[in-house]
Amino acid sequence: MSHYREGAVCLQTGSGFFRKDSRPSRDLSVLLAAHQASEAQRPLRWLDLMAGCGIRGLRWGLEACPESRPDLELWLNDADPDRSSLLESNLQRLQGVRGVSLTTTNWAAERLLRQAYLDQIFFDLIDLDAFGCPNALLQSALAVLRFDGLLVLASTDGRSPTGHDRRAAVRHFGAAARAHPASWELALRLQLAVLAREAWQLGRGLEPVASFSEGRTFRLVVRLRQRLAADEESQLGLLARCERCGDQAVQPLLKLSGWRSCRCTDGQGRWAVTGPLWLGPLQMPAVLAQLLKLADPQLDTLSVAGRLLLQRLQRDCGLPVxxxxxxxxxxxxxxxxxxxxxxxxxxxxxxxxxxxxxxxxxxxxxxxxxxxxxxxxxxxxxxxxx
Missing domain, CATH: 3.30.56.70 (N2,N2-dimethylguanosine tRNA methyltransferase, C-terminal domain)
Incomplete structure (x- = not known):
């Protein structure tokens, strides 16, 4: 097996699924962990729920945790037992890292999350890098996420939230999804709407930290709050677009009423409505600016593509919709x-x-x-x- 270098790590990727092109998202995950470690006043516990070869957890342990806080628990899980020997081999470098304890498991993701809840084990950071739609795992993941904890979520379900499989959108998102020139953004907003509803059912609030896609994988970082922000429910709503004239309109669900007329002068225009979706911000520019400052050039924490991504996201909070x-x-x-x-x-x-x-x-x-x-x-x- 060939070795692969990224950031401060060198490891074997094995024969399973691995994408070098996903490095910017891994850079972001490492910087989020480092930011949390620099601010938290308590022991931290981080979970890579679908660890694969273990690259995220290995980078967390070697790049994100300063020596000044020797109280980090790393949990790495992959449901494929055939990858356990590769995972353990790659993680050997963490054995000598002072104050970092390591737990590796080969459980189904749902089993681990539910068992953690039963055992009252909570995580400060959960990275959920799923194949397909991750929505079946969201409530279980949020239930074991600490207040102010971060969920790093990936989805490869592109057809349903971009309007190319409307029946699947109803099944997966409980929403109508229509084709739209800004289809990637609407997919992210539909996913955020599902996350918000799951958090609200637990009595918690939600803050998007970062939202981006290259068209194949849709990635979100959200922060779980102990309580909903004032008027947070108004961030859920509908977006309408007239294919004939191109006009657009937005309505929050709390103020939903009849749609205004579009720009079609002959009255033949028709609104195609997408939603419910998230109408609030997509990014937290202040946090992203702090992540850029945390990048350690000696550890090669942030690739050129990762830096460009953060700089781009920092300039656009996601509003107006x-x-x-x-x-x-x-x-x-x-x-x-x-x-x-x-x-x-x-x-x-x-x-x-x-x-x-x-x-x-x-x-x-x-x-x-x-x-x-x-x-x-x-x-x-x-x-x-x-």
């Missing part, structure tokens, strides 16, 4: 090409609107400007660019 593809806007106007994104954003800001480039999908901006003004600005900036 409505995202617009500049290529689609140009196509609707029969323009030669899309308007320069940064120029369009600046023009909308100067006009008194909220606007920024989307951090979730390239070539898109989010704004609260009415579509009529957005189209007018597109025409002006394409004409001015010639």
């Amino acid at each position: 409505c995202c617009w593809s500049t290529a689609e806007l140009a196509s609707r106007l029969s323009l030669a090409g899309p308007p320069p994104l940064e120029e369009l954003v600046q023009a909308l800001l100067s006009a008194g609107h909220q606007a920024c480039p989307s951090a979730v999908m390239t070539g898109q901006l989010r704004t609260d400007a009415p579509m009529a003004e957005l189209l007018q600005q597109c025409v002006q900036h394409v004409a001015g660019d010639r």
Whole structure:
């Protein structure tokens, strides 16, 4: 088996599923752990629920825990017993790390979470890197997550939340999912809505820390709060889009009423509604800025791609909700090409609107400007660019 180097570790990946391209998400997980270790005043317990070759847990132990706090429990679990020897071999480097205790198991994820709850074992950080849709595990995971703890969640279920399998969206998310130019973002918001409802059923609140995707895997980091924030339920709602004219509208469930008319002047437009989905922020820029400062160049904690990801997410908190593809806007106007994104954003800001480039999908901006003004600005900036 070949060896693979990442951050401060060198290990064998084995014959199981492993993606080198997922390093930015692992970098984020390590920095989140390091940030938690730097602030917590209590012993910490971190769980990699689907550990695979053990790379996340190994990096947590070698890169995220300062020597000043020798009170860390690392739990690494993988349901495949055939990977146990590889996992134990890779984790040998942690045996000599002072104050770090290690627990490895080969249980089904649901069994481990339920047994932890029965034993009243709670975790400060849970990394749940699932194949397919992880929703069946969410309540069990949140039930053993400490207050202010972090859940790092991955899902490879792309078809249902992006509107390509609407029946599966109803089954998995209890929601309607429609095709949309900002499909990756809507998939993340649908997943956040499920997380929020699961947390609320436990009487807890939820804060998104980071949300991103490359189109194949949808990744979220959320913080569990002891109580709901004021008016947190208003973050759940519906997003409507008219395929014919491209107009968009948003309504919170708490204030749900009739939809306004779209921009179709002949009255033939029809809203396609997605949701319930999360209408709140997607990122916590202040936390992401702190993570960038924590990156240790000597340990190679943050790759170039990981740094670019954090910098991009830091510039877009995820509000306003409505995202617009500049290529689609140009196509609707029969323009030669899309308007320069940064120029369009600046023009909308100067006009008194909220606007920024989307951090979730390239070539898109989010704004609260009415579509009529957005189209007018597109025409002006394409004409001015010639």
